[in-house]
Amino acid sequence: MVILLTIVTCGIYYFYWFYQTTKELTEYSEDYRLSPGLSIALTIVTCGFYQIYWWYRIADIFISAQQKAKYPRLNDNKILFVVLTLFGLDIINMAILQSDMNQLWEKADQTIPNQAADFDDWTDY
Numbered sequence: 001m002v003i004l005l006t007i008v009t010c011g012i013y014y015f016y017w018f019y020q021t022t023k024e025l026t027e028y029s030e031d032y033r034l035s036p037g038l039s040i041a042l043t044i045v046t047c048g049f050y051q052i053y054w055w056y057r058i059a060d061i062f063i064s065a066q067q068k069a070k071y072p073r074l075n076d077n078k079i080l081f082v083v084l085t086l087f088g089l090d091i092i093n094m095a096i097l098q099s100d101m102n103q104l105w106e107k108a109d110q111t112i113p114n115q116a117a118d119f120d121d122w123t124d125y
Contacts, residue, residue: 002094015040017094021101022058028108029064033057055081055093062100069108 005013022036034057042050059078066073077100081093 002098003091006091006094014090014094017098018043018054021097022054025058025061025065025101029061029068031061031064034061051090052082052085055085055090058097062097062104066104069104071104071107 002013002017006017019036019040022034022039026032026034026036034054039050039054043054056078059076059081063073063076077093077096080096084090084093
C-alpha cells in the first residue's frame with residue numbers, strides 16, 4: 001500500500017510515511033537518535049543524501065523495537081537499505097520496513113492486553 005500511495009501522490013506520501021515511521025519507532029523503542037522533523041529537513045537540505053544515514057539508523061532502531069517487544073529478530077536490513085537507497089530504490093525499502101513494522105505491531109498489540117490485566121489497581125481492595 002505504501003508503494004501505491006507514494007506513486008499516486010507523486011512522492012508526497014513518502015514524506016508523511018518518513019515522518020510517522022521515525023516518530024513511531026523512536027517513541028516505541030525509546031531510542032531518540034533520530035528526530036522526525038529534523039530528518040525530513042536534513043533530507044531536503046542535503047538533496048536526499050541524509051536518507052542513506054536515515055535508512056541505516058532506522059533499521060537499527062527497528063531492531064531495538066523488536067528487542068523491546070521480545071519479538072524474534074527478523075533480518076538486519078541495514079546494508080540492504082543502504083544499497084537500495086544508493087540505487088534510488090527507497091520505495092522498496094519502504095515496503096520491506098512497513099511489512100516488518102506491521103508484524104511487530106501485531107506482536108506488540110498481543111502482549112499489551114496481558115500486561116494491562118496484571119496492573120489492575122482494584123484487585124487490592
